[in-house]
Amino acid sequence: MISNNAEIMEEDLKDKYQLEEEDKASLIEYTHKVLNFISKDTLNEDDKKFITKETVDDFKNFVNPGFLEYRKSVTNGGQYASVEWKDAGLNSFIDVSGKEYIDCLGGFGIYNVGHRNPRVLKAVNAQLKHQALHSQDLLDPLRGILAKLLAEITPGKLQYSFFGNSGTEAVEGAIKLAKIHQKKKGKNYFISTVGAFHGKSLGSLSATSKGMFRKPFMPLVSGFKRVFYGDVDMMYKTVRASSMVGEDIAAIILEPIQGEGGVIVPPHDYFAKVKQICEDFDILLIADEVQTGMGRTGKMFCVEHYGVEPDIMCLAKALGGGIMPIGAVIATEDVFSEFFPNPFIHTTTFGGNPLSCAAAIATINVLLEDNMPERAAKMGTYFISELRKVTRKYKNIVKEVRGMGLMIGIEFENDKTGYKVSKGLFDKGILVAGTLINAKTIRIEPPLTIEKAQCDFVCKALDEVLSNI
Template identity: 30%
Template sequence: MNLDDLVFHPWAMQGPRDVPTLVGGSGSHVVDDGGRRYLDFGSQLVFTNLGHQHPRIVAAIREQADRLCTLAPGWASDVRGEAARLIVEVAPEGLGHVLFTSSGTEAIEHAVRMARLFTGRPKVLAAYRSYHGSTTTSIHLTGDPRRWASDTGAAGAVHFFGPFLYRSAFGSATQEEECERALAHLEQVILLEGPGTIAALVLESVTGSSGVIVPPPGYLRGLRELCDRHGIIYIADEVMAGFGRTGAWFGVDHAGVAPDLMAFAKGVNSGYVPLGGVLVSDAVYELFTTRPYPAGLTYSGHPLACAAAVGAISAMRDEDTIAAAARLGSEVLGPGLGELADRHRVVGDVRGIGGLWSLELVRDRVTREPLVPPGATGAATAPMAAVVKACLERGLLPLVLGNRLHVAPPLNIDDGDAAAGLAILDEVLSAADAHAA
């Protein structure tokens, strides 16, 4: 019996699967049950920011397990408090408290709940080409096709177009035009929806799995100003972008803005034990000093997860991971992926920052027709399935979503491994070129 067949798998048709069974790992590599090594070029789902089996994180988990494995959230915990302190220290100014969750999805749910309680308003704005999670509120806020099967139109979610020059909704020719027109569009959506009905705006600081879209200069500052003008809570979704992934502690740091609430997860502890959370501004925090916050989680601030966060953040500081991630993008991945785009006609666009990049694969560079259509399933996904298969055959774990090949290795990957991964992608894209005009 294949034990994997007993597992009900998320985001997949059920039934036998042809995937490696991974049983070990170290650094930027994982190992299957046959002893074969794979280069993890997507950090799993972009969360192993410090790679696999980092000794500082493993030791922190082990030491905490020897002291106290678990604790209900109502009791004070030294390791929970220390994790909160380290997170607040690297967060934007004014975010002084942490609600711990078990995931990014839960973090979005609670951030939205706080915003609605704070403002007394029902609606939440979110961008198309976004992903915020798969629970009820977060999947309604999600703007890409993963929302379609679950969207009832009843969660108060209102979508708008964010800036995306490659597929501009505004006919822009430059990043400056795209920024200006996207902000004007957003203002119109706010005015037409009724500012007094909008509790919050939630936005990935750098769009992650829906396309790796870096906002143009000035966009986040303009968005912050619109939220301030209309009394709207600005929720930054930093679940994927946070904790070094973009070459800064958080994606908003590149723009020098501070949100009212900030959702995080993934890189906070490299995903070694499930952990997420909401960083809460002083104003929102004060509301709940005079009334209880009407929600909770059994595993909020789980000691093993918080210990992993303490180990990870401490290691990132000592190892200068933020600078390493910035260099990874500017000197290794950015130039390397640009060269691949020059060589392969199937690559329509290269986008990214720090350790978060995407190759958008197209059938035609002129029309920009995606290699597979949005929301495709079954046989229509065959070209991208072939890309995955070719990567695995060459010892590379890829991260493929829609028509995009995402590149997000551990932030501490060495240059040799990064070059090896790019060389494999070069071979894979040579085969994929057959699908392009």
């Protein structure tokens, strides 16, 4: 009787979940159509209509309709914005309809060496001919080589790297490293800052500050305390008070410049003073360089501006050269050695894969050989100066232009103005966006390869948009 019921249930499941041959054939035809337009260099009018309609419909029905509503708020006439199609040189991209945009968002900081940088693309294509992913069991050479390169270019005694696929994973790795290293000393608490953004997985979200992101998922990972960014006195008092009540701090995690917080540049001596607090109380300093690293601010890593050597550093975004996703957490031997006895204590299937490592190695080559950090410093100085010249005429709506290198923020009096400016620039073929925690600040974060003429075009367009507002 049991056997018969099982057979009946199996037949029912087949009927319920198995694709009908007609549906299967339809899906195969659909995938062929999609693969066909992927392989095309140019699109005809039917292709454009198909891609645009499919994209909007699929986001509405299968991805998240909230993205459509967001795009409507920052584009002209309430349309759903453009549908991306392909890159157009190092600093621009083209939508399906053929309109070109100067990229002043840079994928939230991933395109430091430009869109489809030829050397990065060449390395990835070459590696793809050998092997895309690794077996997980044998030693893979590019992971070791990339770790060596990072040890050479990062400040201080940072030496050992663990590779993941994103900034969030890098922060998760940093938190776990700090926990395992400091737990034996009875130190279990962390300090992060108001305005901080460190990711949205459960651990990294515990360090992130925005209530809108945090509240739906509470309670988060315990043991995180908050201080105001840039306030050394509050940092010291919080560390000392925590020590006095037996809640000793394991690590302090900081962005060298708060990115999503609104491109907030701290006082120049802030990091050095925080580092001194760390040394006085035996606390680890975690530098979250996910957005500020890889030449963005005019140095290879932003902490170099402050003369500080962290115990742990997080990298991602631009590390993959705008071609492949990769994140890294790098630590000193003293800290990372906690992972030595059992290298499987913290792993990820795709982290450190050959394609991503090839992209990162090529990215480091471009940054060093083309002096990209120095270029970012020079172009950033020019761009910030020109943006300030424009915005001085609109002091009633513009509060400040600030930044370092090519990590620039323009803060307005309110969120509404920020959205209007983003929309106006988009209509003129320039992509910018607000910051996630401080929406009244828009970021100007172009590839480090941006040309002077493109900076001038952006400034002229900004002048016209602000004049209309």
